[in-house]
Amino acid sequence: MCVPPRWDDEALTALGVNGFGGAADPRVITALAGDGGRIDSLDLVVAARGRPGPQRLLVPRPDLDRHPRAQLAASWRDELQVLGLADSADVIVTCGRGLGGLAEIGFELAPEVRGGGLIGAVLEATTHLVCPGEVLLASASPGNVASVRALLAVGFAPIGSVQLFSPRGVDA
Incomplete structure (x- = not known):
């Protein structure tokens, strides 16, 4: 998963990123993009x-x-x-x-x-x-x-x- 440097493995795991489908969870992408961030379709x-x-x-x-x-x-x-x-x-x-x-x-x-x-x-x-x-x-x-x-x-x-x-x- 390619993410900004401020996101370490521990923080990603806490969000639910698990190597399976967790990275596509809307809560994960919303957290990574942050308020006002741009999110494209899956x-x-x-x-x-x-x-x-x-x-x-x-x-x-x-x-x-x-x-x-x-x-x-x-x-x-x-x-x-x-x-x-x-x-x-x-x-x-x-x-x-x-x-x-x-x-x-x-x-x-x-x-x-x-x-x-x-x-x-x-x-x-x-x-x-x-x-x-x-x-x-x-x-x-x-x-x-x-x-x-x-x-x-x-x-x-x-x-x-x-x-x-x-x-x-x-x-x-």
Whole structure:
């Protein structure tokens, strides 16, 4: 568990952190974030390996930097790239250094293009954004069944969960 230095093992154990599910207890995250802290949702973390060869679907989209998905990603990740389709703002993909310094993607499709199979091609393209064999992470709320299924369908596999938080006044 990655926490501010003021939290030692004894204090974490007293909160109920136990190496199983205790770290995700809302009381634990609330205590760690403190009054006014920022708490993100509990997400499933999935991983895939980078695939060889270029992808031609996603292009840099600096015009989408102010999109809420890009702003959220920028608050949690470093070295962020914002990508999308060349001719449409209906798809946004972010790729940066996230959990553990590993490459991590985020994605969103506009409601009007969901359900048509586009997400599979988009997610497959993301596996070409990193070097072949490099670990690529993504996260999704377990309740977001469409995203979880799409990630699994292109070869991402569950590896754990994460709940990001930031104490008040501390940038994520």
